[in-house]
Amino acid sequence: MSMIFFEISDLRRFVAQYQHPSGIQRVVLNLIHQVAERVGGDRAALAFLDFGSGEYRWLPVAEIPGGVADVASLSMALGGDGAKGSPLPTLGRYIDRPLAYRFHRAIRDWNAARGREAHFAQRNSSISEWMDAKAEAAGRATARRPAPRDLSADARPGDTLVVLDAAWRDRRIIEMHRRAHEAGLQVALLVHDLCPILCPELFPRQSALEFRDWLTATMAFTDRYLANSQATAADLRAFLDAHGSEAPIDVIPLTQSRLVLPDEAAARAPAVRAGRDRVDIRQGLSDSVASLSTRPYALSVGTLEIRKNLWALAQAWDRLRADTSLDVPRLVLAGRAGWLNEDFEKLMAATGNLGGWIRVVHGPTDAELDHLYRNSLFTVSVSLKEGWGLPIGESLGYGKTGVVSGVSSMPEVGGDMVEYCDPRSISSIEAACRRLVADPDHRAALERRIARARLRGWGDVADDLVGAIGRQR
Structure with a gap:
């Protein structure tokens, strides 16, 4: 029986720090x-590469107690410290802030070791409750942490190594892929985009250089490339041809579906749609996110970095808010802090986020992002370049149209269900946003197209991936 090994070294580092996946991590988790x-x-x-021993390890998905869709279980199984499972007493408020969680855990440990019962009493707890909870958590960690095997000893010719991860950041991982190929494994590599090569001005200098050198090196050990869109496939084909590689490329478009939520959040969602249990869903939201629903807003999701074109989007919104004849919604940006975004940050600092017209939600949880999508008027994705455009597809999955850049892969995602703009033109961005703001009938017509469309789900993507792996053998 041939095996399919999924490279997750970079994902392993990610889940050790964060509970909520984004971008590439979400793609990797859902596909596996x-x-x-x-x-x-x-x-x-x-x-994955064991960064301590330098060995390449593996675990069957069947041995992950909660499955790979449960980030807490995955982190525990891969050697995490358990900060993302059930929080210890008094630490629940820090569950989505790993550094703060570990800091306050250390404070509790220090006070417990010195018998300072008052410290715990002030927090409606006790030293005995703290010690009992720690012992229980340690037991769960031991029970939920399977023993990784040595991939070099167990993999066989005919097995497949599928690289979905952002593996270009570590040369040791690249060397493991080369050794796997030499041992007879078929290596299939998903290229998410070639943005660092084609638009190096949008990335830190060293990152663009490392990405180009990595993609060049992969030609020595990759049997089949996978591309997440026709646009990425065309960019990749041009790059491979320029370097004399005839390796085949399979196009596996990504998804047009809503977020895949953890069981608890998913169970709440139907109650919200039916207009019941609003207090329950409120418990999963920060005060700042919950309060956004008090007035209409448009939503832009993605890492807060230069490629997302946020400075131009803010300029377009500044023009819109100056038109007193329009009932302009607030603009909400949701994502983690990125790179080379100083122009936007300086604009926000100088204008007080355009006088409060722009709100930024840093690192939203899955429940918060789900809430933001559900309650938005429409979404905005005006990136300068993408490999696919996951937030565009997620928006469609929630039945929301949006303003979308008409370049690179993004029209493949949006089809005829969104309003397009030229991301290099502030006037074009403004005009597209204005149409969705000023013409509710047009917005509703686009939403009806979304409702009639057969949108692509993660199951479709997985079927294509399994088919590509089958063709490789």
Whole structure:
């Protein structure tokens, strides 16, 4: 029985720090979960570099107690410290802030070691409750942490190593992929985009250089490339041709579906749609996110970095808010802090976020992002370049149209269901946003197209991936 090993070294580092995936991490988690459901958790496995020993390890997906869709279980199984599981007493408020969680855990440990009962009493707890909870958590960690195997000893010719991860950041991982190829494994590599090569001005200098050198090096060990869009495939084909590689490329478009939520958040969602249990869903939201629903807003999701074109979007919104004849919604930006975004940050600091017209939600949880999508008027994605455009697809999954850049892969995602703009033109961005703001009938017509469309789900993506792996053998 041939195995499918999924490279997750970079993902392993990510889940050790964050509970909520974004971008590439979301793609990796959802695809592994879906493929494991199709081929079986005993045939689908996780492969990763043990940064301590320098060895390449693997675990069957079937041995992850909560499955790869549960980030807390995955982190625990891969050697995490458990900060993302059930929080210890008095630490629940820090569950989404790993550094703060560890800091305050250390404070509790210090006070417990010195018998300072008052410290715990002030927090409606006790030293005995703290010690009992720690012992229980340690027991869970031991029970939920399977023993990784040595990939070099267990992999066989005919097995497949699928690289979905952002593996270009570490040369040691690249060397492991080369060794896997030499051992007879078929290596399939998903290229998310070639933005660092084609638009190096949008990335830190060293990152663009490392990405180009990595992609060049992959030609020595990659049997088949996978591209997440026709646009990415065209960019990749041009790059490979320029370097004399005839390696095949399979196009596996990504998804047009809403977020895949953890069980608890998903269970709440139907109650919200039916107009019930609003207090319950409120418990999963920060005060700042919950309060955004008090007035209409447009939503832009993604890392806060230069490629997302946020400075130009803010300029367009500044023009819109100056038109007193328009009932302009607030603009909400949701994502983690990125790079080379100083122009936007300086504009926000100088104008007080355009006098409060722009709100930024840093690192939203899955429940918060779900809430933001559901309650938005429309979404805005005016990136200068993308490999696919996951937030565009997620927006469609929630039945929301949007303003979308008409370049690179983004029209493949949006089809005829969104309003397009030229991301290099502030006037074009303004005009597209103005139309969705000023013409509710047009917005509703686009939403009806979305409702009639057969949108692409993660299961479709997984089927294509399994098919590509089958063709490779």
